[in-house]
Amino acid sequence: MYIHSASSFIGAENADVNFLKEKLRCYTDEYFRRVNRFILLTMLGARQCIHNHALDFDTAIYLTTEHGNLGETASVLDEIYAARSLPKPFGFINTMSNTAAFYLARNLGVRGRNIMVSSQHLSFERGLELMQVDFALGATGNALIGGVDEALLSRTALEEQTSRVFRMVNGSGWLYVKPVKDGACGVISEIRSFSDGPACINWMRERRGSHIDVVSFGALIDDDEAAAMKEILHPVAEFDYLREYGYSSSATACGVGLFIMLFQGKTMLHINRDQRGHFAVIEIERY
């Protein structure tokens, strides 16, 4: 799966909807009326990613998220329980997070697969696995895959899992992926899952791939685990995108996008884990 472009939109936690709409005008003339922060973040990251690319009609969209439109869901619950009224129709429709992927598909004029998937702390990795299967079966030609989450919703979920403290941000990271190498800026050379840390470390010891220039770690990897992995991989550098750019529940997607766009080095191994202690790695090679 070859990466043809990447993006990472990272915004301040308190950025309001009008600010996001204004930013989006840089990429599209379409005016969005009944949309919320999550939908706008989705649009912003994805439009940045495909800014100068003409998309095939059949392009697929894989939207990964931990919390999706739960912000809007909270508002609609308030309409029912606190205001004691029926919710506004479009508010209710927007509680379904795939509306973000729909608005994106319509804005881009594409009609391929349209999937929204989530998995605690490993949503982006799981989305990549689904995309990989579609590529293998020929069900998808070109694809946009992204991870999108709001800062507010990310905070609670993270605080339950780790004592590490990050600056919370709104995050929307995207990759435009094709099965062909021609014109690509990189490749996703590995997506792999492990049921525990030792299995992941064994794989690192035994892997026969090229040297890893850069490593990066997800939010739940602790210092000892990171040190052990660096000891095996001997990277030239660590890309600590969480410290530099802040955390959202879709930080992995943003981190991968940032590596492609900004960071030095030819290859990056991103290592992540969930609250169960399952690990997942993504290896990216930049051309």
Place this chain on the structure above:
Amino acid sequence: MTCSLGDSLEEIIDAVRHKRIKIDRIPFTLASLPYSKPYYLIQRNVTDKLHNRSEQYFYEVLFSAVSRALLNAGLNRTETKDMNVFFGSTSMDVPVFEGNHRKSSSTVSGMFLQSSYGYGKIAGAILEKFGIEGNCYSFATACTSSANALLYAAAMIEEGLIERALVVGYDLFNNLGFYGFEALKSIAETYYRPFDRMRDGLILGEACGAVILEGKRRNTGDFMHLGGANLCDTYSVTSHDEEGFAVAETMNRALRQAGIPPGDICAVKAHATGTENNDRTECAAMRVTFGCEMPPVTCVKPFIGHTVGACGVNELILFTESVKTGFIPSTPGFREMDDKLNLTPLTENMEAGEGIFMLNYFGFGGNCTTLILSNKGEGE
């Protein structure tokens, strides 16, 4: 599977065979509206009463369905441990939250944002409860959620990436959905009658179903997934293009992936929500796909209601288990053909044996999913 017809497959299929349907009516008390609307509630015993439901209840319904699926499949501990879980739901943990909220005076949205840990929470609870160590995928694509869970579970098995999968469709009653669909003016007054000239909307229902997928048949008569497709119809966020071209393209791609011509389809389980737009779009799409060789069409929502994101798995169970016992279910509630649709679904049960079947699912956000299933013996 647990639904308004009970939690025993034998009882559920017997009810389907004999068109025994249970519909309740629920008032819109919270909004002080002076009327009620029909709903297919789970009502096995007193714990199912809406006012008795607490957080524990929602997990018990979920774990019970999963437990029965594991038992029915005869999986040993190792086979269970290594499974991947594919979960589809529209409401995810909203019913759990609402159950808790009944016992609290906190502000709603603040409490929700504090207590919801995202879309992966419910599926994560399955892993923990059953000691499953595989990967977990929670699909949230509105009414196609668990259909897409099935599609990807089957694809991963076909690719040899996993040996087996647990696929769950889970949507239990929640005020968010009930009041939301009423706000859209989508809920029928009394009767559920998809494709009927007098149809006046959908009736929601609740269900939790679980299926185990494997690469090989364990028993004669087990269904195989031959192929499937998912596309996005960008016509409108709430409805599909009434010409039905995007929906037809989904059906055609599923057929191509399955490697069969439209003429090989023995029957179609339509999505058939009973709304004006869905039924018109779906009929138009079936005409594009099948031309004048339309196979028998059935709609199973009148038995258990529209179980939204859970309908992928639960309607698959209802349909395939009916076929296993020798019949394709009729469409209760259908009385009079709509000339604009020019389609009469099965009004009586049809005898069924081996064959290839199409199952259609559509949802908000233009999501369209078609699955092609077969119960034909190997080599046929």
